[in-house]
Every structure is written in C-alpha cells, then in structure tokens.
C-alpha cells in the first residue's frame with residue numbers, strides 16, 4: 001500500500017528566546033551554581049540547546065533555606081484566596097506562552113509538537129486552574145475540618161512529561177500552602193527554567209518555588225535534606241525504592257509515582273476500529289515513554305489475528321521523525337541511554353522467541369530513534385512482557401476468558417493503569433473491579449484530567465496525584481479525616497481484592 005506524502009510542516013523555533021546558559025532559580029532569582037554545568041541537547045539532532053547548572057549539595061541547601069523562609073514569612077500566612085490568585089495568574093501565563101513552551105518541550109524532550117501543543121501544555125494550564133480553585137476551599141477536600149500545610153516540599157521529576165510533571169507537583173503543593181524545591185530531570189530541564197521566568201512574571205513571592213537543576217546526585221541531596229517535610233518523586237522503581245528507604249523514619253511525608261506495565265485488554269465484542277486507535281495511542285503516544293503506557297496488549301483469541309493485522313496496517317501510516325514537524329506522530333527517543341535500553345530489551349524479546357515486527361520507516365541519521373515495534377507470540381514469562389521497556393514497543397498476548405484476561409493483567413509487579421475494550425458496560429465494570437491498577441480506562445486510553453486521581457498499586461508506588469486526593473498528599477490531616485494509610489488498608493482488605501490476590505498467586509505458582 002502506498003500513501004500520499006506529506007510536505008514537511010515544521011514549527012519554527014523563532015518564538016524561543018533562549019539564553020545560552022541557565023543558572024539555578026533560587027529565592028526568586030536566577031543564580032549561578034556553586035559547581036559545574038552540563039549541556040542539554042535536542043535528542044532529535046544531538047545539537048546543544050543550552051548550558052545548565054549542575055546543582056550541588058550547597059545549592060540544594062540554599063534552595064531549601066529560601067523555601068523555608070518563604071514558607072514561614074509569606075506563603076503559610078497568606079490566605080487561600082490570595083494563593084489561588086497567584087495560581088490563576090500562573091495558569092493564564094502558561095496559556096499566553098503556550099506556543100513557546102510547546103516548542104521548547106519538543107526541542108528538549110523529542111516529543112512531537114502536536115502532543116506538546118495539544119496535550120502537555122493545555123494540561124499544564126488545566127492543572128494550575130484546577131488547583132487554583134481549591135486553594136481557598138481546603139476544608140472541603142475531605143482531609144478533615146482544618147487541614148494544614150506541611151512546610152517545604154522536595155519534588156523530583158522525570159524526563160517524559162517535563163512540564164506536565166512539574167505542574168502535577170507544584171500546583172497542589174502551592175494550593176495547599178507549601179513551598180517547593182523542584183529538581184527537573186537532567187535531560188529535560190529547559191521548560192522548568194522557562195516556567196521559572198513565568199513565576200517572575202507572575203510576581204510570585206521569592207522562594208515560594210525554587211528550581212535546582214542537576215542529575216541523580218542533586219536529587220538525592222534534595223530528598224535527603226533534613227529541612228524538607230514532604231518528598232514527591234516520579235521516576236523509576238529502583239530510585240523510588242532508594243528514596244523510600246532513605247526517608248523511612250524521618251517523618252517526611254512521601255508520594256511515589258513509579259513504573260508500570262499496563263495491560264490493554266481487548267474483548268471480542270470491542271469496537272475494533274476504536275480499539276486500534278486506542279492501542280496505538282496507548283503505546284506509541286510520547287514514543288511509549290509513558291509510565292501508564294498500554295505496553296501489554298491482551299487480545300481475546302477469536303479476534304487476535306484480525307486485531308494484529310489491522311494494527312500493523314495502522315502502524316504503516318505513522319510518521320516517525322522531526323518532533324517539530326506538525327505531521328509527526330512519533331518523535332525521538334529521549335536519550336542515548338534510553339535508546340540502548342529499548343534496543344537491549346527488544347533483542348532479548350527476539351532471543352526469547354517472540355516474533356518482532358516494525359513498519360518500513362526511514363529513521364533520521366542523527367539523533368536517537370526507534371521504529372514502532374510489535375512483538376507477537378509473547379508469553380507471560382518473557383522479559384518483554386514483565387519489564388518496563390519505556391519505549392515504542394508493544395507485546396501482544398492472547399486470552400480466552402475474562403478470568404484469564406484478569407489473571408494475566410494482574411500478573412505483574414506493577415499496578416499503575418489498565419485499559420478495557422468492550423461494548424458491554426457490565427463486563428467493563430466487572431473486569432475493572434478485579435484489576436489491581438490505580439487507573440482504569442474503558443474504551444479509551446491515556447486520558448488525563450486534573451480532577452481525577454492518578455497513582456499506583458504495588459511497585460508502581462503509593463499516594464495519588466490529581467483531584468482532592470492530590471491535595472491530601474500535601475496536607476496534614478485535620479480532625480475527622482481518614483488517613484491515607486487507613487484508606488489504603490481498608491481498600492486492600494476488601495473481599496474481591498483478597499480473593500483476587502489468592503487466584504493471582506495460584507496463577508504465578
């Protein structure tokens with residue numbers, strides 16, 4: 001089959017007014033780091049974008065001190081109504097500078113401009129608008145009569161949704177009355193620094209938000225700083241585990257959003273055309289660099305061959321290439337390290353006997369690229385069915401009965417998200433009830449809304465971001481509240497969960 005070629009439609013970078021070098025954003029000002037600097041590059045071309053400060057322990061110390069001072073002197077004393085006004089102002093400035101932020105995000109991260117323009121940046125504004133509305137209504141958030149802020153929040157985020165993860169962290173923290181020190185990921189610091197400019201434009205009081213760039217060591221210094229009251233981390237399960245250990249017994253409140261290996265379950269009564277789009281969106285959105293990606297496709301046996309065939313012909317139409325081209329569907333892999341990991345796991349998949357397929361597509365010479373890939377003949381014991389690949393790679397498995405679909409879906413150490421495709425509402429509800437995943441989509445995938453809580457079970461972490469639950473993570477509970485852990489243990493003790501965990505254990509034996 002041949003398709004009409006599209007002429008390139010690149011988004012111009014002329015809108016960006018980047019500095020060649022960025023310092024750390026501490027106490028309302030950009031300040032030079034005590035240590036060295038590093039380059040952030042475009043993963044699509046490997047060309048440098050800007051030089052970034054590598055924050056040291058001394059820098060982290062300065063940032064935490066600024067956040068503490070702002071907490072004591074201004075932010076914790078301000079009324080919720082006034083805090084809300086700042087958040088509304090930030091949301092409006094994000095909208096005003098939306099195009100610039102989208103271009104910077106695609107340049108630094110490698111994601112297609114149509115995603116950063118139509119998904120990431122609008123959601124960033126939505127998150128700030130949503131939590132702006134909560135700032136003066138905290139007593140109605142379900143955390144008791146008189147909820148109080150925690151103090152200084154240390155926040156560490158990954159590279160897959162740099163600005164969106166920043167919004168998920170900063171908006172609820174500020175609405176609840178905390179101050180913040182945030183560390184963006186080392187490969188994608190750019191939009192957090194542009195966001196710091198927005199904070200200056202919004203006249204946010206100095207020290208309320210501080211941004212310290214750097215790598216793992218900087219993150220470690222931040223989460224281990226003795227004067228922080230809350231740690232919020234999104235990233236890998238390995239680092240999450242280290243943080244859980246190092247913060248245990250310190251009294252710091254902790255939220256962990258970690259990895260995933262979501263099942264996207266397609267029943268034989270599903271609307272197939274819609275399901276194909278959902279499968280593609282589930283795993284190829286953002287190059288599969290999505291913690292809640294639908295990376296395990298479970299298809300009912302009777303429609304397996306038809307779904308695989310239609311999926312392959314849909315993949316032939318995906319355009320892989322320049323993230324700044326408005327026609328691009330799949331952009332660049334974020335870093336050389338991530339590309340190496342995707343390649344390694346894909347080679348292991350082949351060696352273990354799964355069948356590998358990619359559409360014919362020409363990949364650019366420079367930069368980091370990986371063609372959309374499907375593995376069929378995958379069994380639950382294969383590493384590609386168990387480990388998070390965090391790339392555009394889909395493993396296809398089949399099932400015969402709903403019970404088998406549920407058992408296979410739950411047969412993972414993770415539990416972040418899942419998808420169900422069926423025309424029967426009763427089946428969707430019955431299956432959803434038995435899936436051990438924090439977020440379940442029905443006849444859609446990868447939809448996000450600031451009012452909806454997001455977070456995991458098991459090795460996908462704990463705590464919720466988004467909605468009222470996201471506020472609870474930044475508040476001390478007032479009188480009459482049910483603690484987060486009480487909610488958790490109540491849920492885990494429900495009869496369905498207990499029966500399910502027994503049958504899951506059986507299946508794994």
Ligand code: NAD
Pocket residue numbers: 156157158159160161183184185186214215216217218219220221223234235236237239240242243256257258259260290291388390416460461
């Ligand atoms: P990572 O864990 O290596 O890094 C995440 C962040 O933590 C980065 O800012 C990094 O500099 C910092 N960091 C690294 N070591 C640290 C340490 N010892 N102490 C404190 N901070 C440290 O993960 P990554 O490679 O950047 O991101 C990919 C992973 O993140 C994937 O496994 C993915 O599933 C997960 N992720 C989860 C979610 C979610 O919401 N659950 C969202 C996005 C990504």
